[in-house]
Amino acid sequence: MTTEELPSKVAVAEVENSRVDSCMADTEKDMSKLAAATAGHGDVALALFADVDDIGEEIDPEEEKRLVRKIDKLLLPLCAISYIFFFIDKTTLSYAAVFGIQADLNMHGTDYSWLSSLFYFGFLVWALPSNLLLQRLPVAKYLGVNIMLWGILLMSQAACNNFASLAALRVLGGAVEAVADPAFILITSMWYTRREQPVKIGLWYTAVGLGVALGGLLGYGIGQIRGHLASWRYEFLIIGALCTLWGVVIILVLPDNPVAKPPPAGRWLFRLTDRERKLAVERLRDNQTGIENKTFKPRQMLEAVLDYKTYFLFMIAFCQAIVNGGTTNFGTLIIKGFGFDTLTTTLMNIPYGAFIFLVILLGVWINDRLPPNNRCFVLAVFILPTLAGAFGLHFVPDDRRVGRLICYYLTGSLNASFVLLLSMQTANIAGHTKKVVTSACMFLGYCAGNIAGPFFYKTDQAPTYPLGIWSMIVVLILEIGIVIALRFLLSMENKRRDRLQGIDQTHHQERRDLDATAFEDMTDKENLNFRYIY
Numbered sequence: 156m157t158t159e160e161l162p163s164k165v166a167v168a169e170v171e172n173s174r175v176d177s178c179m180a181d182t183e184k185d186m187s188k189l190a191a192a193t194a195g196h197g198d199v200a201l202a203l204f205a206d207v208d209d210i211g212e213e214i215d216p217e218e219e220k221r222l223v224r225k226i227d228k229l230l231l232p233l234c235a236i237s238y239i240f241f242f243i244d245k246t247t248l249s250y251a252a253v254f255g256i257q258a259d260l261n262m263h264g265t266d267y268s269w270l271s272s273l274f275y276f277g278f279l280v281w282a283l284p285s286n287l288l289l290q291r292l293p294v295a296k297y298l299g300v301n302i303m304l305w306g307i308l309l310m311s312q313a314a315c316n317n318f319a320s321l322a323a324l325r326v327l328g329g330a331v332e333a334v335a336d337p338a339f340i341l342i343t344s345m346w347y348t349r350r351e352q353p354v355k356i357g358l359w360y361t362a363v364g365l366g367v368a369l370g371g372l373l374g375y376g377i378g379q380i381r382g383h384l385a386s387w388r389y390e391f392l393i394i395g396a397l398c399t400l401w402g403v404v405i406i407l408v409l410p411d412n413p414v415a416k417p418p419p420a421g422r423w424l425f426r427l428t429d430r431e432r433k434l435a436v437e438r439l440r441d442n443q444t445g446i447e448n449k450t451f452k453p454r455q456m457l458e459a460v461l462d463y464k465t466y467f468l469f470m471i472a473f474c475q476a477i478v479n480g481g482t483t484n485f486g487t488l489i490i491k492g493f494g495f496d497t498l499t500t501t502l503m504n505i506p507y508g509a510f511i512f513l514v515i516l517l518g519v520w521i522n523d524r525l526p527p528n529n530r531c532f533v534l535a536v537f538i539l540p541t542l543a544g545a546f547g548l549h550f551v552p553d554d555r556r557v558g559r560l561i562c563y564y565l566t567g568s569l570n571a572s573f574v575l576l577l578s579m580q581t582a583n584i585a586g587h588t589k590k591v592v593t594s595a596c597m598f599l600g601y602c603a604g605n606i607a608g609p610f611f612y613k614t615d616q617a618p619t620y621p622l623g624i625w626s627m628i629v630v631l632i633l634e635i636g637i638v639i640a641l642r643f644l645l646s647m648e649n650k651r652r653d654r655l656q657g658i659d660q661t662h663h664q665e666r667r668d669l670d671a672t673a674f675e676d677m678t679d680k681e682n683l684n685f686r687y688i689y
Contacts (some may be wrong), residue, residue: 229425234359241335242366250374253545271484271609277329279602284332286595298338301407304331306399313391344581352604353578357519364512371504398652448676455588467599467641474634489502492618511567518571531642534575534589540568582688586678
């Protein structure tokens, strides 16, 4: 070998060694990623990617649209029908009130308010354990079993002959229903992008409107039954039986996550190819929130407890629920106080349900059409009609029955803002343990508000309930202030992260490696690539 050839040979050897080292490094990286997934450190999504180069693959827009339509056809109807049962199940007491349950069970004073609140005591106690079980257990199976329990406990209430037995069953019913909203939110976050989530949550949450309307229609129909039992007992039996059957459907059809295959009975309805499952996960890369992780991480729980966002979400949910606790449990009594008879009162809830249905669709449509980061503004705007309705219920004269009824209907707009609150929670919290803990804390606020709300409606103030109406006005004004403050804080944090990463928003210069952090089960605080939506 000549001296001239030596540098060339050395250079070739160095290139080959570099290639070998690179291959070994890539292999080690792939193996560590798979090991992390199987060990519980990373997200379950990593199990679909044997090669890390697969993450970050460009997705054909038309192929993605077909996949989303396929997902929509299964998930949205299942979530919506489940939510109809969730809403009707917890509001049957309101219809039972106009069918005479208070007289039949010898209720006095604040007994009815206590029955309304005791449901949420059960919800409150079981909210955190239920969210933690959602992390540990298969989501769809756990949800389905709980829906069956909703129905069984509701049917059991038909056998009650005194306040004490009904109160005990209301507490248990609240406990098993604590899974509902967190499960539906978790499912939505597993399958949809952060941009899509408000629309998808809005579509299944319109079931509240359908539930109100259907509940009124069922109440009217059940009120026509002339049997040996009181009408409210038939109501509990019929709705409870339907709910139990629906729980079985959820167990047999709903998949637990995009990585898992659907149950055998559901595969003829929802079959994803291996490529479609990968695309279902890959398109969520920009979320930076992962899909699911079954390992409980104490540090993420601690971070959730110390995060100011947790307390803002708690307070917003608390304010919303004080209003909800009043309108849900005393709405039929307020309407009846306008001068309607019992059966007409149940029918008057059908237009109310239709209004809720439409206002939710309007809210998510407006939010989807606006530029990014207007979510808090839209949330606040849809509080305003409820606030106007509350003022109307207080100031419109009692003899203006139609005007007062319209004011009551306006309170339904708060449901659109609640949809956006749910989307704020799922879009702005990352790390699976942190997500379930934050969700639990938000619904603790929801429970606390629903417990407190009914006690503002004093029996001796029926049917106008001035204290209850003023409680709505005060908390709605407070909620608007909290929402705007949260928007300001999230905006400031995004700007701070842009500065740290040297991102020039003016010229849209992007220096983030989203692939590196998409499915590592990092929290939103740990992951500097994460950007908040406000």
